[in-house]
Amino acid sequence: MPDGYIISIMEPRPILITGAAGFIGSHLTDRLLADGQFVVGLDNFCDFYDPAHKRANIQDALNNARFTLAEIDLRDRPAVAELVTSHQPKAVIHLAAMAGVRPSIERPDLYAEVNLNGTVNLLDAVVREKVMPKFLFASSSSVYGNNSKTPFAEADRVDHPISPYAATKKSGELICHSYSHLYQLPITCLRFFTVFGPRQRPDLAIHKFLKLVSQGTPIPMFGDGSTSRDYTFVHDIVGGILKALAHCDGYHIYNLGGDHPVTLKKMIQTIEQVVGKQAKIDAQPMQPGDVDCTWADLTRSKEDLGYAPTTSLEQGITRQWEWIQTTL
DSSP, rough: OOOTTOOOOOOOOOOOEEETHHHHHHHHHHHHHHOOOOOOEEEOOOOOOHHHHHHHTTHHHHTTTTTTEEEEOOTTTTHHHHHHHOOOSSSEEEEEOOOHHHHHHOOHHHIIOOOIIIHHHHHHHHTTTTTEEEEEEEEGGGGGGGOOOSBBOOTTTOOOOHHHHHHHHHHHHHHHHHHHHHHHHOEEEEEEEEEEETTTTSSSHHHHHHHHHTTTTOOOOOOESSSSSSEEEHHHHHHHHHHHHTTTSSEEEEEEEOOSEEEEHHHHHHHHHHSSOOEEEEEEEOOOOOSSSSBBOHHHHHHOOOOOOOOOHHHHHHHHHHHHHHHH
């Protein structure tokens, strides 16, 4: 063999995860790397909350030779296209978005730019570059609005979102459907129901309440405590994502939830039990855009994907509290 002759060994096509440094994205990244996959993580480390939290989330991944970090904003069309072209991902798991109901009311323009235009940029890139990977889109239970029928099923009408955030997620599903129809792109939309666990965003209720109760600081309780959420532990969500990826074909929508709603009062009581302190309540009125109840009908996701959450609220909050204690 001549001197200087280099044998090029092609790496397997990676899985591209947008929002890879976020709460769900970092857990999914860790799981895929543990399973031996190559992962490209896209994240812009925006300041919606302290970017240092996201840096910490992916610290282990950065030490893995099968992980590549791309600090890119989804609104940057040329950069997104170049990333897709250079890495040729076999799957795209699109988790990145501006999240939160209340902030979306203050900045609907930003939510439209990131959640809608960013999604179009990503879909355009995989279609125009003829990569045609499996494509998973992270939607939300918020698309159901205040539907009176419970539990919420994928076939229910979702034409009345009550926040800009919910509207962007429903619009994202519609955009995904159009690309699937036009280009035969296999796309699955996943409606997540109130995900919690280690690395949860610090502005979300369970994370915030655990810290405030432990400090003896009053917690804000919006409404009379009767509103309910279908809380879903992050490892159950990651398991559901992987099952959806394995079954991704055509266009589908699936709920990924915890299988039963828990009232706000019950959630606070569970936090009191886990922390070992009584909560001080700061009663406040219901906030615009908040829904009364979320409850996932899992019939379709169980039958088609074999999805079955296993972590109870108390187990999950206990694990989240153990993690928070390591960060204090």
